[in-house]
Amino acid sequence: MKLFKWFIAGVCFFYFIQTNSLVFGRDLSNRLGLGFVNQFSNSSSNRPLPALSAKYGLTKDLHFLAALGVSTTDPTALTIGGKVFKNLFYETNLNFYSMAGLAYLSERETGIEVLAGVGAEFFIPGLESLGLSFETGLSLSNITGSFALKTIGFSFLHAGIHFYF
DSSP, X not given: OHHHHHHHHHHHHHHHHHHOOSOOOOOOTTOEEEEEEOOSTTXXXXXXXOEEEEEEESSSSEEEEEEEEEEOSSSOEEEEEEEEEEEEEEXXXXXXXXXXXXXXXXXXXXXXXXXXXXXXXXXETTEEEEEEEEEEEEEEEOTTSSOEEEEEEXXXXXXXXXXXX
């Protein structure tokens, strides 16, 4: 029954998107977006560490993001990172992009993480300043003491939500 409710909600959502064709991909040049990201390796389902983030559109195709996440619980955790986004193409309500990121991570161990991949930022019709991101790609991290390569895939709950001014 629960799956059926999600299916109906999804069908209604996509119907709403398809019937409202007035909104197109966003030009975010010279706009600042404030929100959060939660895709770095020292954040897990057992101990989430979302990072507050600021995303700035330098041009229509090039954006930068700075992120800071802090937890003072034992053990303390810290995320300081940044990402660069290059828009590849635009769809109705979507900006598709490639991205690369670098972060300093600290929890029980300290290390760095390098991210690379592709993603999309979705804009809800009627809420054109709210961007919901999802991403996939690769991560290289040494937070566990040795380098580990892993695939990544993040929904908008982890990849980021930003409100643009």
